[in-house]
Amino acid sequence: MENKIQARNLNLYYGEKHALKDVNLDIKENKITAFIGPSGCGKSTFLKTLNRMNDYVDNVKIDGTVTLDDENIYDSRVDTTLLRKKVGMVFQQPNPFPMSIYDNVAYGPRIHGIKNKKELDRIVEDSLKAAALYDEVSDRLHSSALGLSGGQQQRLCIARALAVEPEVILLDEPTSALDPISTLKIEELLSKLKEKYTIAIVTHNMQQASRIADYTAFFLVGEMVEYGKTEDVFGMPKDKRTEDYITGRFG
Amino acid sequence: MNSTTILEKKNRLSDKVLYALIQLSSFLAIFILFIIIGYILYRGVPAFNFSYLVNTTSIINDTVGILPNIINTVYIVIVTLLVACPIGIGGAIYLNEYTKNKKFVNIISFTTEVLAGIPSIIYGLFGMLFFGSFCGFGFSILTGSLTLAIMILPIISRNTQTALECVPKSYREAALGIGATKWYMIRTVLLPGAIPGILTGVILAMGRIVAESAALLFTAGSVSLLPKNIFSHLLSSGGTLTIQLYLEMAKGNYEVSFVIALVLVVIVLGLNMLAKWISRKFDVNEGNR
Amino acid sequence: MEKQILSVMNHKKTKSLVEKTAAMIFRGCAIVSVIAVISITGYMIISGTPAIFKEGITGILFSTTWAPTAAHPHFGIAYIILTSIVGVFLAIVIGVPIGLFTAINLAEIAPEKIRKVLKSAIELLAGIPSVVYGLLGILIVNPMMYKLELLIYKGSKTHQFTGGANLLSAIIVLAIMILPTLINISETALKAVPDDYRKSSLALGASKIQTIFKVVVPSAKSGIMSAIVLGVGRAIGEAMAILLVAGNAVSLPYPFHSVRFLTTAIVSEMGYASGLHRQVLFTIGLVLFIFIMIINLVLTYILKRGDQDE
Numbered sequence: 001m002e003n004k005i006q007a008r009n010l011n012l013y014y015g016e017k018h019a020l021k022d023v024n025l026d027i028k029e030n031k032i033t034a035f036i037g038p039s040g041c042g043k044s045t046f047l048k049t050l051n052r053m054n055d056y057v058d059n060v061k062i063d064g065t066v067t068l069d070d071e072n073i074y075d076s077r078v079d080t081t082l083l084r085k086k087v088g089m090v091f092q093q094p095n096p097f098p099m100s101i102y103d104n105v106a107y108g109p110r111i112h113g114i115k116n117k118k119e120l121d122r123i124v125e126d127s128l129k130a131a132a133l134y135d136e137v138s139d140r141l142h143s144s145a146l147g148l149s150g151g152q153q154q155r156l157c158i159a160r161a162l163a164v165e166p167e168v169i170l171l172d173e174p175t176s177a178l179d180p181i182s183t184l185k186i187e188e189l190l191s192k193l194k195e196k197y198t199i200a201i202v203t204h205n206m207q208q209a210s211r212i213a214d215y216t217a218f219f220l221v222g223e224m225v226e227y228g229k230t231e232d233v234f235g236m237p238k239d240k241r242t243e244d245y246i247t248g249r250f251g
Numbered sequence: 252m253n254s255t256t257i258l259e260k261k262n263r264l265s266d267k268v269l270y271a272l273i274q275l276s277s278f279l280a281i282f283i284l285f286i287i288i289g290y291i292l293y294r295g296v297p298a299f300n301f302s303y304l305v306n307t308t309s310i311i312n313d314t315v316g317i318l319p320n321i322i323n324t325v326y327i328v329i330v331t332l333l334v335a336c337p338i339g340i341g342g343a344i345y346l347n348e349y350t351k352n353k354k355f356v357n358i359i360s361f362t363t364e365v366l367a368g369i370p371s372i373i374y375g376l377f378g379m380l381f382f383g384s385f386c387g388f389g390f391s392i393l394t395g396s397l398t399l400a401i402m403i404l405p406i407i408s409r410n411t412q413t414a415l416e417c418v419p420k421s422y423r424e425a426a427l428g429i430g431a432t433k434w435y436m437i438r439t440v441l442l443p444g445a446i447p448g449i450l451t452g453v454i455l456a457m458g459r460i461v462a463e464s465a466a467l468l469f470t471a472g473s474v475s476l477l478p479k480n481i482f483s484h485l486l487s488s489g490g491t492l493t494i495q496l497y498l499e500m501a502k503g504n505y506e507v508s509f510v511i512a513l514v515l516v517v518i519v520l521g522l523n524m525l526a527k528w529i530s531r532k533f534d535v536n537e538g539n540r
Numbered sequence: 541m542e543k544q545i546l547s548v549m550n551h552k553k554t555k556s557l558v559e560k561t562a563a564m565i566f567r568g569c570a571i572v573s574v575i576a577v578i579s580i581t582g583y584m585i586i587s588g589t590p591a592i593f594k595e596g597i598t599g600i601l602f603s604t605t606w607a608p609t610a611a612h613p614h615f616g617i618a619y620i621i622l623t624s625i626v627g628v629f630l631a632i633v634i635g636v637p638i639g640l641f642t643a644i645n646l647a648e649i650a651p652e653k654i655r656k657v658l659k660s661a662i663e664l665l666a667g668i669p670s671v672v673y674g675l676l677g678i679l680i681v682n683p684m685m686y687k688l689e690l691l692i693y694k695g696s697k698t699h700q701f702t703g704g705a706n707l708l709s710a711i712i713v714l715a716i717m718i719l720p721t722l723i724n725i726s727e728t729a730l731k732a733v734p735d736d737y738r739k740s741s742l743a744l745g746a747s748k749i750q751t752i753f754k755v756v757v758p759s760a761k762s763g764i765m766s767a768i769v770l771g772v773g774r775a776i777g778e779a780m781a782i783l784l785v786a787g788n789a790v791s792l793p794y795p796f797h798s799v800r801f802l803t804t805a806i807v808s809e810m811g812y813a814s815g816l817h818r819q820v821l822f823t824i825g826l827v828l829f830i831f832i833m834i835i836n837l838v839l840t841y842i843l844k845r846g847d848q849d850e
Contacts, residue, residue, distance in 0.1 A: 053743060071258055082257040085745035095736035098759050108744040111754065157740070164744055266749040273649060276641035277658055280723070283716055284661045287668060287676055294679075341569030349563055350570075359570050361840070362577040368770070368836050369580065369829075370777020372803045376810075376825045377580045380587055401576045408573070434562040462669035465779040465803070469810055493671045497780060500675050512672045519667040 004029040004168060004198040005050060010064035012045060012054065019045050021222045023064075027168070027215075032190060032199045034213035034230070036206060038245070041219040043202045047170050050200065051087040052080050068168070085112060088166035092173040094153035096145035096160070101128075101137050104145045104156055108164035123163050131159035132189050151182025158189065162197075169193070171201040175208065187212050206246060210234050218242045288516065295513030298506045304514075307477055317511055319475045323392065323489035326478075327471060328460050330396035330485065331403065332453060338400070339407030340449060344437060346408075347415040367405035371466035374402045378470040390488040395471025402466060403456040410455065414448020415441060447533035454526040461518050464493035473498060581829075588826025591615065591819035600823055606790040606800075608809070608817040615820040617805070619790050621827060624802045626793040627707060627786075628775040631714035635775075636768055638715075639722030640757075643767075646723065647730035648752050666720035670780040677713040677785035678705075685709045689796050699796070705787030708795040713785050717778060718771040725770060729763020730756060762846030766839055773835045776828070779803035802828045 005027040012020035020042050027033045027050075035043035048054045049066060052073060065072045073083055085108075096104050105124045114120060124141070128134035133155040137148070145156055154174060161169055171190075175183040190199060190212055203209050209216050210230060217227040218239075226233060226242045237243040306316025346356055378398025388394040418441055426436040442449075472488030475495060490498070496511040592600060595615055603616025646658055686704030693699040733756050741751040757764070779801075787798025788808055800808070806821050806828075813821055 051743065053739065056739075056742070068257065071256060073257065075258055077258045077260065079257060079260045081261060081745045081747050082255075082259075083745075084743055086257065088745075089740075089743035091736065091739065091743075093736060095734070095740050097737055097740070097755055107741070107754070108746075111741075111744060111746045111750055160740070160744065263747060263749075266747050269749050269753060272637075273641045273645045276638045277645040277650070277654075279638055280642050280665070280719060281658065281661045283719075284665050286680070287672075288664070290676060290680060291672070338569045338572050341566045342572060343570075345563075345566035345570040349566060355570075359573060362573040364840075365577050365833075365836055366573055368773050368832055368839075370773075370779070370803065370832065372777065372779045372806055373580065373584065373825060373829055373832070376587070376806070376822065377583050380583050381579065401572075401580075404573060404576070432559055434559050437562075458667050462667065464669065464671045465807060468807065493669050493780075496669075496671045496675065497783075500671070500678065501784065505675075505679065508675055512675055515669050515672055519669070520664065523663060523667055 002029045003027065005066065005068055005200075007046075007049070007066045008064055010046075010049060010066060011062070012042075012049060013061045014057070015059040019222050020049070023224045025217055025224055025227060027198060027200050029198050030194055030196075031214040032194050032201060032212055033215040033217065034209035035200070035202045035217050035219060036204070036209050036245075037219035037225075039204065040221075042222040043217075043219040044172050046219065046224075047172055047200060047202050050168070050170055051084050051089055052078075053089065055080065085164050086166055087168040087170060088161035088164060089170045090154070090157050090161050090172070090174050093177055094150055094157055096148070096153050096156050098144070098146055100142045101145045101148070101156060102141040105159050105163045108160060112164060127159040127163040128156075130162050130193070131155045132185065133159055149182070151178050151185060154178060154182065154186060155189065158186070162193075166197065168198045168200065171199070173202050173204060176204065183208075206234075218245065220245070291509060291512050291516055294505070294509040295516075298510050299513060300510075303507070303510050308475060315507060317475075317492065317495055317507070317514070319477050320490055320492045320495040320511070321514075322478060323471070323475075324461060324491040324493075326392055326484065326489065327396050327399065327467070327491060328457055330392065331399040331460050332456065334397060334400035335403050335407055335456065336453060339404050339452075340411045342404075343408045343411035343415060344441075347412055348433070348437060348441070363405045363408060366401065367409075369402075371402065371463055374398050374466040375469045377401075378466065383470060388486065390470070390472035390474075391486045392471050392489045393485050395467045395489075395491075398466055398470045399460055399463060402463070403459055406456045406459060407449075407452050410452025411445065411449050414445035414452070417448060418444040447529055451526050451530050451533070454522050454529070458519055458522045458526075461491075461515065461522070462493065464491075464497055467491055467494055468497075584822075584826050584829045587819070587822040588829075589823070591816060591823045594816060595820070600820065601827075608813070608820065613817065615816070617802075617820070617824055617827070619792055620800050620802055620805050620824065623707065623793040623799045624776055624828075624831075627711055627714065627782075627799070627801060628772055630711045631718060631775050632768060632771060634711065635715040635718045635722055635771060639719050639767070639771070640726055640764065642719070643723045643726035643730060644752055644757070646727045648756065649748075662720050662723050665716070666724075670717070670778060673713055673717055673781035674784055677709060677781060681709045681712050682785060685712075685796075693796065700798075702787050702796060702798045705785060705798055706796050707786060707793050707799045710782040710786035710799065710801070711795075713781050714775045714778060717781060718774050721774050722767050722771045725767035726760070726764050729760040729767065732763065733759045762842055765842045766846075769835055769839045769842065773832060773839075776831055776835070777803060779807050783807055802831075 003026040007023050007025045010020055010023040023046060035047060037043045045054065049062060054060050054062065062074065066074060068087065097107060102124055105127050106120050109120060109123050125134060128137065133152060136152060145153065148156060175186050187208065193199060213230045215228065216230045216233040218225045218233060220241055226237060226239045233242065234246055237246060303316050304321065305318055306314040307319055308315050346359055350356060375398065378394055382388050382394040382397045383390065422440050422444060423436060426440045471491065473490035473494045474488040475490050478484035492511050492515055496508055499511065500508040600615050600617055602618055603614065604618045605614035605616045607614045646655055650658060682704030685706060685708050689701060689704060737755045737759055738751055741755045746754065782801060783804045786801060786804060788800050788804060789798040790800045791797045793799050802824050805824050810821055
């Protein structure tokens with residue numbers, strides 16, 4: 001099985017603070033990899049290093065390498081817009097733009113130069129269908145996205161990410177702001193999406209990780225403590241700290 | 252590897268053009284200021300002579316000076332603030348601390364907004380008709396000051412409101428909780444806490460008064476004589492620095508014009524820096540809380 | 541401590557009197573702005589309408605001949621109104637792009653150091669008195685425009701040379717004067733755009749510039765509209781800066797004509813006008829006041845709609 005993304009000896013500092021310590025991690029193609037751990041453990045920070053969203057945080061210093069298809073994404077020649085076209089991201093809070101549903105989904109393709117109306121129509125429809133939202137919104141594509149419910153907004157954000165045809169999708173606690181039913185819908189969706197995409201998800205919800213993830217990595221104070229198949233990490237953790245965490249002794 | 256590489260910077264022409272326009276516009280804004288200040292210094296400094304500041308323009312004595320205008324400006328600043336500050340601050344206190352009637356607050360905010368948008372020339376006409384003719388104050392420093400007092404009211408009351416909002420709610424509750432009356436609480440807790448913010452507003456208002464001309468032309472008039480009596484001067488016409496600048500430049504006396512322009516810019520710059528200094532100090536206090 | 545409490549009890553009556561008086565005084569202060577707006581509106585209407593009744597609406601608003609001191613005086617202010625509209629419109633056309641781009645730089649791009657320099661520069665621009673702008677307009681802008689005029693109308697026998705004191709000069713001065721308003725309010729609006737929008741756009745592979753122009757600016761549009769409306773208000777009400785710069789002759793607003801604005805018409809003649817002439821000047825004041833009130837209403841509408849969007 002191919003590794004889509006490989007992080008090697010990755011260290012990240014916020015000013016003086018050593019936020020990621022020597023992380024080595026592989027993300028396998030067409031699988032869901034979950035990052036779990038108590039808040040502040042570095043799991044979100046690590047996720048953001050994978051599409052260089054940390055570039056916009058002041059005082060960040062990163063060393064080590066992250067490769068995507070064997071190309072180092074921290075190489076000075078890298079165009080971050082191309083990187084992010086390949087590695088999409090969905091955030092914790094549903095955050096559609098204050099535009100119509102259609103324009104939200106068409107935003108990415110338009111940015112990347114697609115102007116043809118028919119092609120845009122097709123992409124919007126496909127992406128909304130892929131995000132399991134199309135049936136709910138097909139009759140109001142041109143009304144404001146802000147009128148959707150929280151769960152719908154989050155699926156819209158997933159559709160928006162899918163519309164640029166990424167290869168990897170990063171999700172940063174995508175269901176933490178949603179109700180259980182919406183959460184379930186998104187989990188089902190992700191399990192379907194992995195056929196086409198490589199998925200990495202940060203979650204504070206261990207049940208969620210065990211339900212949907214093929215691989216799980218456990219983070220603790222900036223360290224990647226344990227990584228393996230999800231059933232192994234949850235079934236027979238090798239590290240005492242992992243065991244303590246998943247049995248609910250802290251965090 | 253089955254797809255395109257990311258190791259090549261994309262060349263976006265529209266990005267570059269827009270970026271260039273952004274930088275060009277910002278440069279232009281600074282450049283314009285540079286030209287303005289530079290030109291005033293270039294013409295004003297060589298023309299400047301200390302005697303301008305202590306003399307009156309007089310054909311008999313063969314002197315040229317702007318002392319009366321300086322005095323008039325200071326006079327108008329003081330009288331205007333004496334009128335506007337109590338009203339503006341008092342009104343802001345009422346809106347922030349007393350009334351809970353939302354409609355009332357909305358009406359006042361709307362009228363304050365309207366006052367802020369009325370051009371000085373309209374204030375000039377109104378002042379001339381109301382304070383000058385109706386109240387019978389004629390062309391006088393009093394007429395001018397009362398007119399400007401209405402004009403700067405929005406600056407004072409808005410800044411006071413913002414300052415009051417910044418005073419933590421817990422202070423109020425603490426004071427009222429130990430049995431202080433509302434007025435006592437306002438005097439001893441609220442106002443002291445809001446002083447820096449109010450002061451910033453007052454200084455901004457001072458800048459506006461010093462810079463004003465159109466509202467004064469038909470209210471305070473343009474007479475440029477030294478006051479005979481500091482109190483009766485209130486009811487006599489007095490041209491400020493800006494009015495004198497206008498008269499001089501209309502006559503083509505550019506040397507004196509630039510001396511006045513220099514003085515005005517120095518005052519405005521000074522007030523600007525003072526306001527900044529106060530608000531910076533205020534911020535520091537905020538941080539310590 | 542005990543003494544304190546006792547004295548409070550003893551003075552309960554006077555205390556509550558003080559309380560009530562204080563509240564009443566503050567209430568009075570708050571109402572001053574309402575009274576002021578009502579009186580200003582009243583005075584503008586009372587003083588501005590008599591001339592209309594005497595000369596008729598068409599005789600003033602739609603007539604182009606301005607000859608207030610002739611044997612058979614004419615008080616047509618159509619050109620004056622037109623000048624204000626055209627002049628302000630063009631000043632906005634020039635000022636808005638510069639202002640918006642600068643605001644974008646301040647809010648989105650410039651590093652802290654450059655931001656500070658820019659901010660101070662704009663604050664200073666805002667503080668410089670109108671008359672000083674007027675002085676520099678005469679001595680810097682007018683000569684420049686005169687050169688341009690000579691270049692364009694070289695050898696023309698029909699063109700009346702303005703020496704640079706023309707509409708174009710006035711527009712340039714106005715465009716500069718409204719920059720601080722445009723920049724400050726647009727900047728505030730841009731800064732109020734949630735960071736989430738920027739993050740999501742960047743995460744979709746948009747460049748920073750694309751993010752700014754495709755997401756941030758559209759999201760801030762009601763704030764930017766307010767900035768433009770306030771800029772219009774500032775420009776249409778400006779008098780002293782353009783009084784001498786514009787040349788002060790009543791004529792059609794062509795770039796190289798000397799022109800008279802609503803504001804400058806009032807300032808330049810109020811000093812000596814009397815009788816009907818003076819009343820017409822108040823009518824001009826009323827027209828200006830109506831423009832300002834329309835601007836205020838538009839602004840309120842924009843702000844209200846902006847609130848609903850969120």
